[in-house]
Amino acid sequence: MSETTHGITTGAVARRLGVSPTTLRSWDRRYGIGPASREDGRHRRWSPADVAMLEEMCRLTTSGVPPAEAARVARIRAGQQPAPPVPDAAGPTHAPGSGNGLPLGVVHKEFRGLARAAVRLDSPTMDTLLRDLVAERGLVVSWEEVMAPTLHAVGRKWESSDDRYVEVEHLLSWHISTALRQLVSSARPRVADAAPVLLACVPSEQHTLSLEALAAGLAERGLPTRMFGAAVPAEALDAAVRRLGPSAVVLWSQSRSTASHALARHVAETAFGIKGARTHPLVLLAGPGWAGRAAAPGMLRPGGLREALDILTRRCAPAG
Structure with missing residues (x-):
């Protein structure tokens, strides 16, 4: 089956982006960030253009943009009209900005953004966030309030999820190490x-x-x-x-x-x-x-x- 012709399932998109299927369905329902067509009128099938719009949504939320605004911008950039948000009668679901299931607690937006990028295995975004973080906050605050807590959250998730997220911890550790070494090499x-x-x-x-x-x-x-x-x-x-x-x-x-x-x-x-x-x-x-x-x-x-x-x-x- 051709991905370009028939699209891919919600589960496959969720794995590709590092978010949960529940988050994708919530974005579709609340912000109109959904597939252009549905198989048999019910099952979501995501086209490459739909996935590109989701990737933009993820990039914006990772950088700290609120989900509603991120959805509006993502739709405009995809050539679609912004959809009016649909109130959720059951109340808000698991917040898309909470780190995609990592036990973060109350944290800075940089913490949430770094965690979301790590779960998505999004190397370019991690590099950008870490570079900007150290430049704005300095090394000590960056390490104590963002880098180390994110690493600990990933480690706790790994220990409690039957060895899932090991790849997330390895990639996140590599990028944090790279940011730290760049600081050493650039200092005099x-x-x-x-x-x-x-x-x-x-x-x-x-x-x-x-x-x-x-x-x-x-x-x-x-x-x-x-x-x-x-x-x-x-x-x-x-x-x-x-x-x-x-x-x-x-x-x-x-x-x-x-x-x-x-x-x-x-x-x-x-x-x-x-x-x-x-x-x-x-x-x-x-x-x-x-x-x-x-x-x-x-x-x-x-x-x-x-x-x-x-x-x-x-x-x-x-x-x-």
Whole structure:
């Protein structure tokens, strides 16, 4: 059966756009965003032009346009007259702007837009939203109020939906990582003489996004960093500390199974510099894996991104 000739079903369109069939039927009923023809007068069959109009509707709602206005604009751009909204006697259905089923709660419109784009696997929109978000709000607000909550919402949906949305989490993580790395690469250190901050995940630890957010925040403040990424072997970490002489070392651990307090103590006790003026790096134990034990001398355990940035800024300030 030709898609161009016969159109496609509501279920197929919903899968393509990453929205629920209920949302599509609601848009058709309330805003006139529906197929031009119906098979046997009842079953919806969506033509390529109908799907293009839906894609425009999705793009507009993702950018924060209210659904009624988005529908009006989408119809005009498709060459159709705006349809008068039809009141729903049963009350509003699941709000199209709520993130398409993700457990978002009360969030900023950017959060909702990013979640909707992620569920639709809409890479261009995610890139645009993330770039504009960081430019307007800065790294800390963007991470704490939009990026991290959206990632957590996707993760909770994955855990509660029998491994669905795994592809959403992977794509969203990639685009957030890209936005963070672009911020690092575009920044110029303002504290030229400061020793760098070394950032590394402990051995066996693969989660890097929070560490990437810290690197981006330090870059935003003009502080030099060296990011070593996931699962850095203990021997390699020791060699890097001795070669770089960092002002601080941030060790990320996502879970207690990867947190190595022996390794952290070894790093904190590592001395470098000329004889008679040897120094030690400050060690920050970052991530939930370090919870439950008090930090030893020479170590701090920040409560979040903002606190870690403030600690590291003060640490680098004397050299600047």
